[in-house]
Amino acid sequence: MAAWAPPSLFAHRPSRTERKLIILVRHGRTEANHRGLLLGRADPRLDETGIVQVAALADYLAQELIGRKINAVVTSPLLRTQETAAAIGHALAVTPEVDERLIEMNYGEWDQLPVDEIAPEVWKQWRVDPDFSPPGGESLAQVQIRVGQCLDDLVRRAHSPDPDSPGGVVVAVSHTSPIKAALVWALRGSPELAWRFRLSVASITEITLGPFGPVVTRFNETVTPSVG
Known part of the structure; x- marks a missing residue:
């Protein structure tokens, strides 16, 4: 009699078109991004380069997601x-x-400051203490809580009520800090892990919702050359 073998973990692995996805998009470039400013709740529009970037990104997603069920496109209010x-x-x-x-982290009094004006010792404290916040601003821990709650809701929206239908897709358009927090959520890490990621403007990051939990399947993919 043949020896027993455990069933393969990949025996029923869904195809690309069947996977449930959360696609995280960082916004296109603004003049503040181009100038290297810390950009939080300030509310500039896209600059000319940013407009070109998001047009290319939108066309790319439309081609990639042909035939997919788009359950929602959600966005930060900025x-x-x-x-x-x-x-x-x-x-x-x-x-x-x-x-x-999905709104950007509140940098308080530091909003729109040049990044190099923040003292090295402050950066050091910020990187190791998830409860540290800029004056009048928000901590990494606070961002992690609200983004984690949002992702839990987006997971439910990505699942179709019909078990026989293909996996759904949710596109979330946000900012650097919330997208990093989403990666931390997927990796089940602590908030300060966010400092280990760097995101380009107009970039795509993807989380696949599998049977064993979320998996990061794309990170910081850009359609047009990164310019800021």
Whole structure:
């Protein structure tokens, strides 16, 4: 009699078109990004380069997601993300929805400061203490809580109520800190792990929702050359 062998973990591995996905998009470039400013709740529009970037990104996603069920396009309330989401929503024929939990980290009094004006000792404290916050701002731990709650909701939205239908896709348009927090959520890490990631403007990061939990399947993919 043949020896017993455990069933393969990949025996029923879903195909690419069957996977449930959360696609995280960082907004296109703004003048503040181009100038190297710390950009939080300040609300500039995309600059000319950013507009070109998001148009290319939207076309790319539309081609990639042909035949996929787009369950939602959600966005931060800030202009740079809403403009990015509008281009994506138009390309996918989905009306974007605003989710306040996707808003950028609140940098308080440091908002729009040149990054190199923040003292090295402050950067050091910020990197090791998830409860540290800029004056009048928000901590990494606080960002992690709200983004984690948002991702839990997006997971439910990516699952179709029909078990026989292909996996659904949710596109979330956000900012550097919330997307990093989403990666930490997927990796089940601690908030300070966010400092280990670097994200380009107009970039795509993808989380696949598998039977054993979330898996990061794409990170910081850009369609146009990164310029800021």
